[in-house]
Every structure is written in C-alpha cells, then in structure tokens.
Amino acid sequence: MPKVLTSEQIERYHDEGFISPVRVMSVDEALSIKKELEHVEAEFPEEMNSESRNNLHLSFTCLDALAHNKIIVDAIEDLIGPDISLWASVMFIKEPSSKHYVSWHQxxxxxxxxxxxFPTPWIALSPSNKDTGCVTMISGSHKLRLQKHEDTYAEDNILTRGQVVQNVDETKAVDLILEPGEMSIHHGTIIHGSQxxxxxxxxxxxxxxxxxSPKIKQVVGQNIWTHVRGQKRQDDDGMLLERPKHNMDPVTVAQRKIANENLSNILYKGAATKRSY
Ligand SMILES: O=C(O)CCC(=O)C(=O)O
Incomplete structure (x- = not known):
C-alpha cells in the first residue's frame, strides 16, 4: 500500500518518467521557508550564492528539514522502497528577468x-510556471536511456557543463506548473530543461x-551520502554526513565543503573546464 502516491501516480512515473504536482506543504509554509532561506542567504552570502548552491541542506536547517520531510520521503519510499539515502541537493534560483536557463539534459x-x-523531487518555494521559467519534461524520454550530451559551457546555461542533448522531440514537452509547496518527481534519465x-x-x-537505495553504487569518484531512512549504506568509507543542529553548524559546514569537492570531481570527470558549482 503506497504511503503518499496513488497507484496511478506510480504508474505514471514509470510510464512518463515524472509525476507532478504533488502537494508537500501549504503555500504559506513554503513561503515561510523561502523567507527563512532568503534571510540566511543575506546573512551568509559566502555560504549560499549562485556559485555555492550544492548540498545546502548541510548548512541550513530549513533545507535539512526538506531533505528529511516525511511527505517527500514517503513518496520516495513508494517508488524505491524503505532504504533511502540522498546523493546530493542543488538549489536552482533564477533571478527576476534573468536570461538563465537549463538546456535539455539527463x-x-x-x-x-x-x-x-532513481527519482529526484524538485520542490517549488516560489511559483514555477511558464513566466518564471518552470521545468519542462519530455514525457517518456527516460526510456531512451542515455543520449549524447555536448558540453557547451554557455554563459547563461546554469547546468554544470552547460551540457545539451540535441534532436529532442519537443512535441512531448510538458511544463511542470507548480505552486509554492508543491513538488515534481522525475526519473534519472528523463530529458528535461527550463527557460x-x-x-x-x-x-x-x-x-x-x-x-x-543502497543497492546503487558510486563508480566514478567518491560521494558522501546523507542517510535518510532504513538501512544505511556500507560504502561511506567511514564518512557519514551529519544533520546540522543549527544554521551554519561548523561540523556539517565542514562536511559540506568536502562533499562538494567530491561532487565536483564526479561531475567534471574528464571535462576540459570546471565551473565552481
Ligand atoms: O530548476 C531548473 O530549472 C532545472 C532543474 C533540474 O534540471 C533538475 O532538478 O534536475
């Protein structure tokens, strides 16, 4: 018996490669997280900015709470079972009237x-729609498996390498319109992007x-995982990410630095250029 998702949503995830929208919390609750986030962003600009956007759940308790949110994790359990770890997190902010976009990628x-x-929840902390540059999915494209990506490093492309898949069937594009407090969940190989x-x-x-699930192994580089629920992974090499006890907890801020260096080594393996995120 699924905990949060309906059987129809689970079926859709497997058929189309995504589910949207799923309500996680009220609009007011999401906007109060946004307010808290913007407060810490102003207070600790070195820790959180467009270049320092990975694994912020290790620095700020409101994001740690989202990573462990019962509704989100229950929905994930409905898709992958009870043993759950988090690989990383990324904060995607597009400023008003900015040219920043995300190219088609997997x-x-x-x-x-x-x-x-594996599934990725994307939680809206502000309205996400055509006007603000919502995420768009190519329905069913997760079944294509991995496509060739060209690394462009295009200036306004906020993906790590500005990687892009060509010849995408845009007739299958679905815009994920989300209100604050709603999430989408997408598959690791679905082609998606945003304007x-x-x-x-x-x-x-x-x-x-x-x-x-702990069955999935890191084969390039070394990742440091956040344990979320159920059986712990055995491949952490002694390093376990802790949960911040308060904003800017020095223990988890130090862990974030190492986790982000490892992440960068994984994401840019073999790349000619490395960005700072
Ligand atoms: O936030 C965006 O516009 C893109 C998000 C994305 O590519 C992802 O979450 O995998």
Missing part, C-alpha cells in the same frame, strides 16, 4: 553511478538530487 549522465534508475525567468519575481526550486 541528470544521470555525469553522476557516475552504476544505475540510472529563462521573464517575471519580476525569483523562481526558487530545491532539487533533492537524488534519493537512492
């Missing part, structure tokens, strides 16, 4: 894992990329 391409079958934010407000999405 997440699994540079993650260096021995499986590509610039043409509105006068920020578009903020927190991507928990990705939740996985």
């Amino acid at each position: 997440d699994a391409t540079y993650m260096g894992l021995d499986s590509m079958d 610039p934010n043409n509105s006068n407000q920020r578009r903020i999405g927190f991507s928990l990329q990705s939740y996985m």
Whole structure:
C-alpha cells in the first residue's frame, strides 16, 4: 500500500518518467521557508550564492528539514522502497528577468553511478510556471536511456557543463506548473530543461538530487551520502554526513565543503573546464 502516491501516480512515473504536482506543504509554509532561506542567504552570502548552491541542506536547517520531510520521503519510499539515502541537493534560483536557463539534459549522465534508475523531487518555494521559467519534461524520454550530451559551457546555461542533448522531440514537452509547496518527481534519465525567468519575481526550486537505495553504487569518484531512512549504506568509507543542529553548524559546514569537492570531481570527470558549482 503506497504511503503518499496513488497507484496511478506510480504508474505514471514509470510510464512518463515524472509525476507532478504533488502537494508537500501549504503555500504559506513554503513561503515561510523561502523567507527563512532568503534571510540566511543575506546573512551568509559566502555560504549560499549562485556559485555555492550544492548540498545546502548541510548548512541550513530549513533545507535539512526538506531533505528529511516525511511527505517527500514517503513518496520516495513508494517508488524505491524503505532504504533511502540522498546523493546530493542543488538549489536552482533564477533571478527576476534573468536570461538563465537549463538546456535539455539527463541528470544521470555525469553522476557516475552504476544505475540510472532513481527519482529526484524538485520542490517549488516560489511559483514555477511558464513566466518564471518552470521545468519542462519530455514525457517518456527516460526510456531512451542515455543520449549524447555536448558540453557547451554557455554563459547563461546554469547546468554544470552547460551540457545539451540535441534532436529532442519537443512535441512531448510538458511544463511542470507548480505552486509554492508543491513538488515534481522525475526519473534519472528523463530529458528535461527550463527557460529563462521573464517575471519580476525569483523562481526558487530545491532539487533533492537524488534519493537512492543502497543497492546503487558510486563508480566514478567518491560521494558522501546523507542517510535518510532504513538501512544505511556500507560504502561511506567511514564518512557519514551529519544533520546540522543549527544554521551554519561548523561540523556539517565542514562536511559540506568536502562533499562538494567530491561532487565536483564526479561531475567534471574528464571535462576540459570546471565551473565552481
Ligand atoms: O530548476 C531548473 O530549472 C532545472 C532543474 C533540474 O534540471 C533538475 O532538478 O534536475
């Protein structure tokens, strides 16, 4: 018996490669997390900015709470079973009237894992729609398996390498319109991207990329995982990420630094250029 998702949603995840929308919390609750986030962003600009956007759940308790949110994790359990670890998290912010976009890509391409079958929830902390530059999915494209990606490092492309898949069947594109407090969940090989934010407000999405069972192994580089629920992974080499006891907890801030260096070594393996995120 699924805990949060309906059988129809689970079926859709397998058939189309994504589910959207799923309500995680009220609009007011999400906007109060946004407020808290913008407060810590202003207070600790070195820790959180467009270049320092990975694994922020290790620095700020409101994001740690999202990574362990019962509704999110129950939905993930409905898809992958009870033993769950988080690979990393990414904060995707598009400023008002910014040209920033995300090109068509598949997440699994540079993650260096021995499986590509894992889900990523993307939680809206502000309205995400055509105007603000919502995420768009190519329905069913997760069944294509990995496509060739060209690394462009295009200036306004906020993906690590500006990687892009060509010849995408855009007739299958579905815009994921989310209110604050709603999430989408997408598969590791679905082709997706997003357009610039043409509105006068920020578009903020927190991507928990990705939740996985301990059966999935890191085969390129070394990742440090956040244990979430059930059986712990055995491949942490003694390093376990802790949960921040308060904002900017020095223990987890130090762990974040190491985790992000490892992440960068994984994501940019063999790349000619390395960005700072
Ligand atoms: O936030 C965006 O626009 C893109 C998000 C994305 O590519 C992801 O979460 O995998």
